[in-house]
Amino acid sequence: MHSQPIGRLPASNHLHLAISLPLRNAEALSNLLQQIYDPASSRYHQYLTPAQFTDMFGPTEQDYQAVIAFARSRGLTVTGTHPNRTLVDVVGSVAEVEKACHVKIGVYQHPKEARTYHAPDVEPSLDLSTPVLYIAGLDNYALPRPLIRRRQDSQNSPNQALTGSGPGGNFIGYDFRNA
Numbered sequence: 001m002h003s004q005p006i007g008r009l010p011a012s013n014h015l016h017l018a019i020s021l022p023l024r025n026a027e028a029l030s031n032l033l034q035q036i037y038d039p040a041s042s043r044y045h046q047y048l049t050p051a052q053f054t055d056m057f058g059p060t061e062q063d064y065q066a067v068i069a070f071a072r073s074r075g076l077t078v079t080g081t082h083p084n085r086t087l088v089d090v091v092g093s094v095a096e097v098e099k100a101c102h103v104k105i106g107v108y109q110h111p112k113e114a115r116t117y118h119a120p121d122v123e124p125s126l127d128l129s130t131p132v133l134y135i136a137g138l139d140n141y142a143l144p145r146p147l148i149r150r151r152q153d154s155q156n157s158p159n160q161a162l163t164g165s166g167p168g169g170n171f172i173g174y175d176f177r178n179a
Contacts, residue, residue: 005106009118011095015105016079017137019067019088021059021130029057050084059085059130066130074100101126101135110141117141 023029035043048056064085068078071088075096080089094105103120110117119139126132 003108003111005108005121006116007107009094009105009107011093011098013094014091015094015097015137016089016091017076017097017135019071019090019135020133021063021067021086021088022133023057023086024059025057032056054084061085063130064088066128067132070126070128070130071100076100097138101138103138105138 032043032048035041036046038044064081067088068081071078071090071092074092076090076092078088079091080087082088092100098104101120101124103122103124105118106121107116107118117140119141124135124138
């Protein structure tokens, strides 16, 4: 079921996006992982440094620079780059993002929450020969929420033992060492 747009996101609003590039040499990576975790392998527990991983499996420097150049040529501002070359953080107006990604950003009523959200009308496509895995930030349908929640004080009864190391005795872990 598709929602019907109730409007358009104003063209002057800004969106913060993360353009994700895919890893290279997937089969070689899979083989390496099998070897690293196989006790019979000569590569058992011989892990790669982040730089080694990037050199072997990360996007090429040429592909990474192509995505950066593409973003800048479409009026987007590059706000962050990453040593492993898998993400390019950009910001741009809705109008610039719509033009760069060949989408229209609509506003929709959220089906379960009392709020609206924005999302593109179609899957984004870039005029770029470099492969792109995903563009995060084009929608805000699912808002980030913390996974850790505070317990209500009413749950802490006087008969309850508070033995954890965290507030309210919540964190009970295996942090004791045998002597």
